[in-house]
Amino acid sequence: MWRQEAYEKKRKYMFLEMIIPRAIEKPISSMEHVMSNMWSIHSSIQGIKNFKKKWIIGKRMEYFCFEVVSDGPVPRFFIRVSRDHVDTTKAAFYAQYPGIEFREVREDYTAEMAWDVPEKDWNLYGLDEVLSKDDCYPIKTYTQFFEMKPENIKDEKRIDPVNTLLESLGQLRADEKIWLQIRMAPVSKKESDHVKRGHELINKLVNRKVEEKKSTIFNILNFLGDSIFSSSNPNETKKENRELIPPEMKLTPREREIVSLIENKIGKNAFQTNIRAIYFGRGKVFNPSRKNLIESYFSSFSTPDQNEFGKMRATKTKILHFIVKRRLKMRKRKIFRMYIMRETPLYPKKGGTFILNTEELATIFHPPIELSKTSIRTHITEVHKSSAPLNLPY
Numbered sequence: 502m503w504r505q506e507a508y509e510k511k512r513k514y515m516f517l518e519m520i521i522p523r524a525i526e527k528p529i530s531s532m533e534h535v536m537s538n539m540w541s542i543h544s545s546i547q548g549i550k551n552f553k554k555k556w557i558i559g560k561r562m563e564y565f566c567f568e569v570v571s572d573g574p575v576p577r578f579f580i581r582v583s584r585d586h587v588d589t590t591k592a593a594f595y596a597q598y599p600g601i602e603f604r605e606v607r608e609d610y611t612a613e614m615a616w617d618v619p620e621k622d623w624n625l626y627g628l629d630e631v632l633s634k635d636d637c638y639p640i641k642t643y644t645q646f647f648e649m650k651p652e653n654i655k656d657e658k659r660i661d662p663v664n665t666l667l668e669s670l671g672q673l674r675a676d677e678k679i680w681l682q683i684r685m686a687p688v689s690k691k692e693s694d695h696v697k698r699g700h701e702l703i704n705k706l707v708n709r710k711v712e713e714k715k716s717t718i719f720n721i722l723n724f725l726g727d728s729i730f731s732s733s734n735p736n737e738t739k740k741e742n743r744e745l746i747p748p749e750m751k752l753t754p755r756e757r758e759i760v761s762l763i764e765n766k767i768g769k770n771a772f773q774t775n776i777r778a779i780y781f782g783r784g785k786v787f788n789p790s791r792k793n794l795i796e797s798y799f800s801s802f803s804t805p806d807q808n809e810f811g812k813m814r815a816t817k818t819k820i821l822h823f824i825v826k827r828r829l830k831m832r833k834r835k836i837f838r839m840y841i842m843r844e845t846p847l848y849p850k851k852g853g854t855f856i857l858n859t860e861e862l863a864t865i866f867h868p869p870i871e872l873s874k875t876s877i878r879t880h881i882t883e884v885h886k887s888s889a890p891l892n893l894p895y
Contacts, residue, residue, distance in 0.1 A: 515587050516606035519578040519594075524871045529643040529661070531597040532867035536859035538593035539565065540687040540770040542586055562773075564686035565590075566843055567866045570610055571670040571679045578868070579610070581843065598868055611680075611841045614781070619833050624787040627836035629813040629846040629853060630776040630799060636855040637699040638759075638808040639766040641801070642864045662801045663869045669794035676783035679795065683866055684843055685772040688856070692773075695856040699767035703760055707752060759806060769858040775845050776810075776865075779837065802864065813853060816846045 566581040582590050591603055619625050632640070646660050670679055690696050752760070778795045782788055796812075803809030816836055820829040839846065846853030857865075 513584040514581055515584045516609065517580040517582065517587065517590065518604045518606050519580065519868065520602040520604060521578065521868050522600040525598060525600060525868055527598060527868075527870070529863060529867050529870070532863035533859045535593045535597050536772075536863050537770055538596070539590065539685075540772065540859065542589040542593070562686045562688075562692070564684055564843070566685070567683040569666065569670075569679075569681040569866075571673055573675045573677060574671045574673050576667055576670045579606070601868060609841070614837075616838075616841075617834070618781070618837050619830060621784075623781055623783055625779055625781050625833050625837060626789055626792050626818050627777065627779040627833065627840070628792065628795070628817045629836070630778070630810045631813045631853070632808050632855050633811050634808045635698065635702060636808070636857075637695060637702050637763055637767065639762050640808045640810070640857075640861055640864075641804045642860045644860070645804075661870045662798070662864065663867060664871070665801060666798045667869060669798060672794065673791070674786060676786040677788075677791065678781040679791070680779045680781075680840065681795065682777045682840055682843070683862070684775050684777070684845070685857075685862065686774075688771055688773045693771065693856060695771055696767045699763055703763055706756065706760055706763075755806070762807065766858050766861070769860060771856050771858050772862060773854050774857045774862070775854045777836070777840055777846070779840055802861075813846060816853070 563583065563586075565583070565586075566579075568579040568581060570577045570579060580590060587605070594601055594603070614623065632638070643662075646662070666681075673679060688695075776799075780791045780795070782791070799810040816832070816839075818829065818833045818836060820832065836846075839848065842848075845851075
């Protein structure tokens with residue numbers, strides 16, 4: 502662990518603050534292309550399993566963070582990325598969102614809060630999000646919010662989930678803060694077994710036996726041969742006819758749709774993800790019910806028969822029994838420290854992370870398509886930028 506911490510201290514990170522225009526005439530799917538580019542430019546995860554790099558140098562997988570910071574009712578969007586990848590990160594966004602601007606911030610905004618929070622001036626409530634089912638089950642994505650047609654961009658504006666978050670943050674007072682952090686590390690089949698687990702889950706849902714890979718023609722010939730040389734028992738004939746029906750044909754329409762969604766998830770680039778949120782309140786302003794502002798946002802991505810977000814019990818800042826006051830204080834300080842360090846929930850142990858693909862992450866975090874009246878106080882650009890016309894004279 503100390504080797505990894507020493508390696509991380511040597512690495513230099515940059516905060517890119519996103520300056521967002523009032524309206525973005527781009528569908529949410531544009532952010533999925535950005536995520537795919539982010540996955541490819543951070544593909545230096547290869548070679549981490551090398552003994553020298555992992556155990557002597559302490560090298561870790563590349564990761565980056567998308568963060569939404571609301572100091573009172575004014576939200577700001579940040580990307581924390583290695584300085585080596587600042588230019589490529591900007592290029593990935595500019596290719597899809599030419600109206601967005603970036604401001605490089607060298608200081609971490611978390612420095613404004615003392616390390617000993619909670620203390621007499623500030624109190625906090627924190628939580629780590631987890632998935633209720635196997636992470637091979639997808640959450641609800643933008644493709645399920647509306648019908649996928651270019652002319653439906655106005656419908657996207659109306660149901661953009663990020664606008665729901667901005668409206669919630671707009672309810673905060675001057676002495677309140679909400680920090681939302683999405684930590685993502687790109688993974689492939691070599692680093693994660695999610696593709697293998699996904700195929701196993703599909704086989705289980707369709708009642709397919711993997712070891713039986715006989716073709717349909719072989720089954721038909723086998724059935725005809727058995728029917729000729731065996732007894733002509735009607736019950737046996739009906740049973741054999743049922744066995745000829747492929748397992749996929751026995752599924753209901755919704756079950757087939759879920760299988761298709763699982764196939765779609767494991768077929769796209771994936772990230773090892775953890776999502777963390779912290780609410781701060783100064784003195785008597787602290788209101789624990791503000792946690793509902795965050796939880797209601799993530800509930801919009803939940804579907805009971807697919808997947809849904811929930812709070813991680815091991816890290817949420819709530820203690821019910823045994824030395825409540827002291828344990829609660831220690832848990833609050835730990836989740837605050839993990840946020841500042843941008844670490845996984847159970848670090849240095851493994852766990853607390855889950856797989857999300859580019860489509861799911863693009864749904865959770867993307868530039869708002871249209872800023873609402875409440876969220877208009879966020880940092881925005883007043884001038885709309887576009888590319889120059891091609892017919893300009895030399």
